[in-house]
Amino acid sequence: xxxxxxxxxxxxxxxxxxxxxxxxxxxxxxxxxxxxxxxxxxxxxxxxxxxxxxxxxxxxxxxxxxxxxxxxxxxxxxxxxxxxxxxxxxxxxxxxxxxxxxxxxxxxxxxxxxxxxxxxxxxxxxxxxxxxxxxxxxxxxxxxxxxxxxxxxxxxxxxxxxxxxxxxxxxxxxxxxxxxxxxxxxxxxxxxxxxxxxxxxxxxxxxxxxxxxxxxxxxxxxxxxxxxxxxxxxxxxxxxxxxxxxxxxxxxxxxxxxxxxxxxxxxxxxxxxxxxxxxxxxxxxxxxxxxxxxxxxxxxxxxxxxxxxxxxxxxxxxxxxxxxxxxxxxxxxxxxxxxxxxxxxxxxxxxxxxxxxxxxxxxxxxxxxxxxxxxxxxxxxxxxxxxxxx
Numbered sequence: 001x002x003x004x005x006x007x008x009x010x011x012x013x014x015x016x017x018x019x020x021x022x023x024x025x026x027x028x029x030x031x032x033x034x035x036x037x038x039x040x041x042x043x044x045x046x047x048x049x050x051x052x053x054x055x056x057x058x059x060x061x062x063x064x065x066x067x068x069x070x071x072x073x074x075x076x077x078x079x080x081x082x083x084x085x086x087x088x089x090x091x092x093x094x095x096x097x098x099x100x101x102x103x104x105x106x107x108x109x110x111x112x113x114x115x116x117x118x119x120x121x122x123x124x125x126x127x128x129x130x131x132x133x134x135x136x137x138x139x140x141x142x143x144x145x146x147x148x149x150x151x152x153x154x155x156x157x158x159x160x161x162x163x164x165x166x167x168x169x170x171x172x173x174x175x176x177x178x179x180x181x182x183x184x185x186x187x188x189x190x191x192x193x194x195x196x197x198x199x200x201x202x203x204x205x206x207x208x209x210x211x212x213x214x215x216x217x218x219x220x221x222x223x224x225x226x227x228x229x230x231x232x233x234x235x236x237x238x239x240x241x242x243x244x245x246x247x248x249x250x251x252x253x254x255x256x257x258x259x260x261x262x263x264x265x266x267x268x269x270x271x272x273x274x275x276x277x278x279x280x281x282x283x284x285x286x287x288x289x290x291x292x293x294x295x296x297x298x299x300x301x302x303x304x305x306x307x308x309x310x311x312x313x314x315x316x317x318x319x320x321x322x323x324x325x326x327x328x329x330x331x332x333x334x335x336x337x338x339x340x341x342x343x344x345x346x347x348x349x350x351x352x353x354x355x356x357x358x359x360x361x362x363x364x365x366x367x368x369x370x371x372x373x374x375x376x377x378x379x380x381x382x383x384x385x386x387x388x389x390x
Contacts, residue, residue: 007060010211014057017218021050024225033354034229038092045085046224049217051078056214075118079192080111083158086185090162090178093232094169110154148197155189173235177228188217237357244349245297245340245361276323282310283320296336299365303329334373337363341374345386355382 028034028043055074058064064071084107091099162182169175191213278284286306289295295306306329307314321332340362344350350358359370359382374382 010215011057011060013215013218014053014060017215017221018050018053018057020225021046021053021218021221024221024229025050028229032352034233036092038089039229041085041089041092042224042229045082045089046221048078048081048085049221051076052082053214053218056211060211071122072119075115075122077111077114077118079189080114080154081108083155083162083185083189084108084111086181087158087162087165090165090182093174093178094165096165096168107158152193155193159186159189171235174232177232181224181228184220184223188213188220191216234354234357234360237353238361241344241350241353241357241361245344276320278324280320280324282312282316283324285310286317286320290333290336294336294340296333296340297361297363299360299363301333301363331373331377333363335377338374338377341382342378342385345382346389355386 025043025046028039028046051073055078058070058073064074087107088104090096159182162185166175166178166182169178195209195213276283289306289309295301295309298305303314303317307317310317318329321327321329325332327335337359341355341358344358344362345355356367356370359367359374364370364373371381374380374385378385380388
């Protein structure tokens with residue numbers, strides 16, 4: 001692949017990533033599904049990445065040279081904003097209460113200093129330097145020192161503070177994801193630090209290296225979008241839904257259930273002599289377990305576990321359900337799940353929670369199983385059902 005095709009390939013990837021990052025940021029800021037204080041800072045972090053990628057794209061296309069007014073974008077140090085916004089995102093995600101606003105504002109100082117210095121170099125120094133040749137050399141040295149100070153001291157400082165913050169997370173899945181996010185951030189900022197330090201020695205390759213780093217950072221955008229935002233939202237929703245719908249299990253089980261757990265009948269022959277109808281005591285107990293104790297909320301519930309609770313064989317469970325309802329055991333249980341989901345959809349208290357989170361908390365093991373079962377039983381998708389009853 002020649003250099004021209006390589007540059008075009010990079011430009012296409014960058015354009016896709018910039019668009020994707022900007023779109024995700026807007027969704028995080030304005031979508032009711034994702035909108036919260038923590039995601040606001042994550043949106044700003046993604047904006048800063050997209051802005052950095054935009055500067056790389058403008059450099060590749062040489063638009064900075066063609067349109068000098070665009071250089072105002074080049075001097076903005078968005079890279080130093082990324083770790084600050086991620087720090088604030090994590091602080092709000094874990095509900096860290098000891099964050100002081102005055103101290104937070106100081107975290108933006110490095111980016112501000114870098115931006116002002118680069119702006120002076122770009123727009124002030126070039127216009128006023130006249131014949132003082134040494135002035136350019138002195139100010140350039142100052143700029144390098146400022147940048148190095150920001151990179152060598154500020155980045156490690158903010159990364160260390162972020163890591164310590166993650167340790168306050170009380171949820172294992174959340175902590176694991178935030179640690180992965182932090183590791184990704186360390187790699188990107190560490191690589192940037194290394195490139196700046198090595199710049200005097202690899203001047204000819206520095207642009208390509210920065211472009212490769214920029215392309216790699218696009219992975220952060222996609223990964224954050226799916227793994228982080230969606231899954232953490234799902235976890236948080238499920239936790240809140242669980243608190244709303246969970247009720248203490250009835251301490252009073254049917255007399256037959258207690259007896260069967262303590263002293264199961266000796267043979268299935270005796271059990272099968274009991275009439276298979278809605279008055280069947282085993283079926284009545286199963287109905288009670290589903291309608292009152294809501295055992296269907298357990299995603300691992302199967303025919304064998306129900307048979308163990310009732311003290312009968314799995315085949316007899318199937319025979320009971322099939323003979324009385326005309327459905328197999330799986331459909332019988334899923335019908336209870338769907339009925340509860342329908343009830344929750346109609347309840348305004350659950351209108352801001354995702355349908356997937358509701359489905360999983362009602363016992364479905366996956367998004368696909370939930371959608372397929374709901375459509376099979378109701379004739380419409382969960383989303384269509386919600387829209388119809390809004």
